[in-house]
């Protein structure tokens with residue numbers, strides 16, 4: 001007889017580019033406002049230390065999926081982001097050693113119920129449910145760092161129905177991937193399987209039913225989703 005009262009779920013996982021094996025996801029951390037122009041469009045000072053939030057691990061959804069428009073929102077937003085996938089853990093990781101913990105990188109979309117986030121902000125309440133809802137983390141295949149290196153520059157863009165909405169460069173990130181890992185590891189012990197969404201550039205905006213959303217990061221990969229009509 002099983003020791004569990006019901007079968008435990010299989011871990012959420014993500015495809016690895018050019019490999020049959022998959023990357024098991026442990027947790028999803030996200031950085032808020034890591035591009036100055038986006039911080040400004042959200043009314044924030046870009047010089048502040050990065051803020052972090054999380055999504056449930058099972059919010060990951062494979063690129064190519066068609067998603068239902070999520071409930072309890074009338075303002076679903078796209079945020080294209082470079083995502084770092086960790087294969088090694090640690091606490092108080094030095095910035096200089098941080099990238100040794102990265103297995104690879106992917107293009108991800110931090111889907112956001114912007115109306116719920118704004119309401120929560122105004123009320124001084126947590127915005128977990130604005131960010132961490134079902135299928136809120138579409139992710140392309142992870143490109144191993146052993147093959148692509150650790151991108152510090154490269155075009156990052158997103159289009160909705162073929163029209164460009166976000167178009168920036170990874171070099172505009174305020175906090176580098178190494179700095180993010182170092183700072184985040186001061187707050188929590190990072191573990192293999194953790195994903196870090198590193199923040200989105202300016203140009204975030206609404207997605208409506210029937211939209212096709214496609215993002216691409218030069219030298220890393222692509223991600224796309226469709227939203228049900």
Ligand code: MN
Nearest residue numbers: 079110199200
């Ligand atoms: Mn984001």
